[in-house]
Amino acid sequence: MNLIVNGEKHEHTGSGTIDALLEELEANQAHTALMVNGDVVPSESWKNTALNENDEVEMLVFVGGG
Amino acid sequence: MTEELPEWLDPTRWLPMAGSDNRAAIRSAILSEDPTERELALMLSPAAGEFLELMAQRARAITKRHFGQTIQLYTPLYLSNFCNGGCLYCGIAGDRRAKRAVLDEAQLRHEMEAIKDMKLEELVLLTGERMPEADVPYLKECITIAAEYIHNVNIEVFPMSGGEYRELAEAGCTGVTLYQETYDQHIYEKMHRWGDKRDYFSRLDAPDRALKGGLRTIGIGALLGLADPTYDILCVYRHAKYLLKNYWQAGVSISFPRIKPQMGGFQADFPVDEKMLAQYIFALRICLPEIPLVLSTREPRHVRDGMAGLGISKMSVASKTTVGGYSDDSDESTEQFEISDERNIPEFCDMLRARGFEPVFKNWDSTYREPANYAAG
Amino acid sequence: MNDILKVGDQEFNSRLFLGTGKFSSTNAMIEAVKASGTELVTVALRRFNRDQAEDDLYGPLAELSNVKLMPNTSGAMNAKEAVRAAMLGRELSKSPIVKLEIHPNPHHLLPDPIETHEAAVELVKQGFLVLPYIPADPVLAKRLEDIGCAAVMPLGAAIGTGKGLSTAEMIKIIVRDANVPVVVDAGLRAPSEAACAMEMGCDAVLVNSAIAAAEDPAAMGAAFKTGVEAGRMAFNGGLMSTSEVAVASSPLTSFLSNND
Numbered sequence: 151m152n153l154i155v156n157g158e159k160h161e162h163t164g165s166g167t168i169d170a171l172l173e174e175l176e177a178n179q180a181h182t183a184l185m186v187n188g189d190v191v192p193s194e195s196w197k198n199t200a201l202n203e204n205d206e207v208e209m210l211v212f213v214g215g216g
Numbered sequence: 217m218t219e220e221l222p223e224w225l226d227p228t229r230w231l232p233m234a235g236s237d238n239r240a241a242i243r244s245a246i247l248s249e250d251p252t253e254r255e256l257a258l259m260l261s262p263a264a265g266e267f268l269e270l271m272a273q274r275a276r277a278i279t280k281r282h283f284g285q286t287i288q289l290y291t292p293l294y295l296s297n298f299c300n301g302g303c304l305y306c307g308i309a310g311d312r313r314a315k316r317a318v319l320d321e322a323q324l325r326h327e328m329e330a331i332k333d334m335k336l337e338e339l340v341l342l343t344g345e346r347m348p349e350a351d352v353p354y355l356k357e358c359i360t361i362a363a364e365y366i367h368n369v370n371i372e373v374f375p376m377s378g379g380e381y382r383e384l385a386e387a388g389c390t391g392v393t394l395y396q397e398t399y400d401q402h403i404y405e406k407m408h409r410w411g412d413k414r415d416y417f418s419r420l421d422a423p424d425r426a427l428k429g430g431l432r433t434i435g436i437g438a439l440l441g442l443a444d445p446t447y448d449i450l451c452v453y454r455h456a457k458y459l460l461k462n463y464w465q466a467g468v469s470i471s472f473p474r475i476k477p478q479m480g481g482f483q484a485d486f487p488v489d490e491k492m493l494a495q496y497i498f499a500l501r502i503c504l505p506e507i508p509l510v511l512s513t514r515e516p517r518h519v520r521d522g523m524a525g526l527g528i529s530k531m532s533v534a535s536k537t538t539v540g541g542y543s544d545d546s547d548e549s550t551e552q553f554e555i556s557d558e559r560n561i562p563e564f565c566d567m568l569r570a571r572g573f574e575p576v577f578k579n580w581d582s583t584y585r586e587p588a589n590y591a592a593g
Numbered sequence: 594m595n596d597i598l599k600v601g602d603q604e605f606n607s608r609l610f611l612g613t614g615k616f617s618s619t620n621a622m623i624e625a626v627k628a629s630g631t632e633l634v635t636v637a638l639r640r641f642n643r644d645q646a647e648d649d650l651y652g653p654l655a656e657l658s659n660v661k662l663m664p665n666t667s668g669a670m671n672a673k674e675a676v677r678a679a680m681l682g683r684e685l686s687k688s689p690i691v692k693l694e695i696h697p698n699p700h701h702l703l704p705d706p707i708e709t710h711e712a713a714v715e716l717v718k719q720g721f722l723v724l725p726y727i728p729a730d731p732v733l734a735k736r737l738e739d740i741g742c743a744a745v746m747p748l749g750a751a752i753g754t755g756k757g758l759s760t761a762e763m764i765k766i767i768v769r770d771a772n773v774p775v776v777v778d779a780g781l782r783a784p785s786e787a788a789c790a791m792e793m794g795c796d797a798v799l800v801n802s803a804i805a806a807a808e809d810p811a812a813m814g815a816a817f818k819t820g821v822e823a824g825r826m827a828f829n830g831g832l833m834s835t836s837e838v839a840v841a842s843s844p845l846t847s848f849l850s851n852n853d
Binding site for chain 3: 156157175176177178180181182183184185188190192193208209210211212213214215216
């Protein structure tokens with residue numbers, strides 16, 4: 151399905167759960183925080199949350215900051 | 217029977233400093249840029265009396281910075297001298313032979329007309345202990361009436377509940393004056409022979425209840441002479457700091473009532489003379505630069521004249537301590553304490569102006585009269 | 594002597610907090626963090642980039658077992674964004690502590706008091722331990738304390754300017770009136786300035802640029818550690834007072850008698 155991930159178009163070829171998307175992008179699940187369409191999605195729900203066509207996904211990690 | 221003082225009040229940490237005779241340390245404290253309680257204690261020591269002139273210089277400079285060349289004026293009005301209290305030091309205690317009186321509405325309005333004619337805008341309404349003749353409903357009425365005439369109505373009465381304070385705030389009362397009399401529990405117990413006033417801690421917490429109840433300003437103080445004044449002044453300082461920190465929108469002021477011999481014949485066990493009074497005022501001005509410091513007409517002319525602007529930023533004027541008293545028909549035998557400065561307003565203001573001070577009658581507008589509200593917690 | 598810093602229910606032995614931004618490398622940052630003895634570092638949130646996976650600090654910082662992570666909402670331009678950033682940060686840190694930072698101007702990076710207050714109200718409601726980064730405004734500090742912030746973090750000077758305690762007089766008032774810990778955050782350049790803040794009575798300092806941009810960040814981290822400790826010891830020891838010079842003039846107290 152087509153998704154917008156971190157502001158860019160992305161074609162997801164996995165099963166369509168958040169879990170699957172993260173695996174596809176090789177993101178470390180324990181180090182990633184996630185929003186779908188502006189809402190924070192807690193990690194406990196990732197296995198069961200299905201993404202929909204054209205969903206906007208934001209994946210965030212900790213980096214250096216003051 | 218005494219309980220432990222709350223930590224915010226207990227002055228024992230710096231009390232020993234108030235017995236210091238280390239001249240260098242005292243001088244350094246007086247000149248300190250950011251004086252703390254430690255410096256205050258040093259300034260309260262008898263040895264600091266030697267540096268009175270230096271303290272006066274600093275006190276004047278600081279008062280000028282924060283209050284300019286102005287003196288705030290207010291007047292007291294006794295609503296009632298009915299009292300069943302047992303204060304050993306007071307002329308209208310329950311067992312003293314004073315003629316009792318209470319103002320009715322007509323009399324109060326008469327007094328308010330006279331006060332308004334004198335251009336006064338700040339008033340303190342006084343009663344004795346809680347009595348059926350002058351309880352909260354009566355006070356509420358009086359405040360409502362007084363607030364029709366002038367902008368800033370305050371009370372100096374018995375401590376009450378938070379709910380009662382809120383009622384009075386909503387009726388138009390701006391502030392409360394309540395002296396702990398002495399913070400020394402042993403002496404407090406001795407001085408208050410019977411009645412509600414024996415409850416030291418309920419009185420101590422009353423300013424909190426008043427401010428939480430929506431009153432905007434609180435005046436505190438100790439009756440100098442009842443106990444060791446260095447103890448009491450340190451406690452007044454700690455009390456002021458506590459109120460400033462926990463009720464950050466409230467105005468806090470400090471007064472310096474001093475025991476004078478009166479009809480009841482009470483003599484102070486710890487007499488405070490003029491120079492000691494001045495020393496304590498200077499010390500508090502140096503350590504609490506922004507707090508109004510108040511002197512009443514209990515003090516003689518020469519003291520009031522000299523202390524204006526030397527730490528003191530606010531004074532009562534044209535006071536009567538008889539019930540009513542501003543209109544012509546008051547009764548002298550209802551007086552709580554003797555007035556030492558009987559000058560009328562024009563005379564007093566002339567004196568102030570001659571010394572370069574502008575008398576200020578109004579420092580508050582009734583437009584701001586809504587009770588204060590603190591965020592929960 | 595027990596001098597533990599309590600922020601909400603969290604306890605710290607070190608009164609030096611560190612920011613993790615602007616370091617030349619993750620390794621340099623880790624070495625500085627270790628040398629500083631800090632127990633709390635701030636981290637920011639950025640979009641995951643699979644080509645820059647080494648930017649992810651979570652792993653390296655997680656290895657430092659006594660160091661807590663405090664997400665920073667920096668990047669947010671308003672309350673709504675800051676709240677969202679805080680919630681994302683909590684997802685990762687699994688901790689309620691958050692540095693609330695909202696700077697709408699990307700040049701001076703000064704904090705927005707209005708958006709900060711609004712965000713703080715919401716975040717406190719959601720159970721966060723909010724540490725708001727604010728202008729050194731004593732009234733704002735009390736307002737934020739009133740609504741339940743766990744501390745206040747007034748700036749010494751604008752981020753990265755190294756102008757030190759330019760807001761010293763305001764910070765003194767904040768310290769005097771505060772019932773929550775006061776952490777000076779931003780603008781400190783030298784360990785002596787951190788010591789000065791501690792001598793004033795501040796409860797902790799947060800330092801980032803001064804350490805990250807030093808020639809030897811690890812050495813600077815150690816220097817700040819010592820500066821903060823010295824300042825705190827001096828404060829606890831009771832500093833001697835400084836003197837104002839009194840101006841002599843004609844006597845003011847001759848009116849006082851020995852009567853009464």
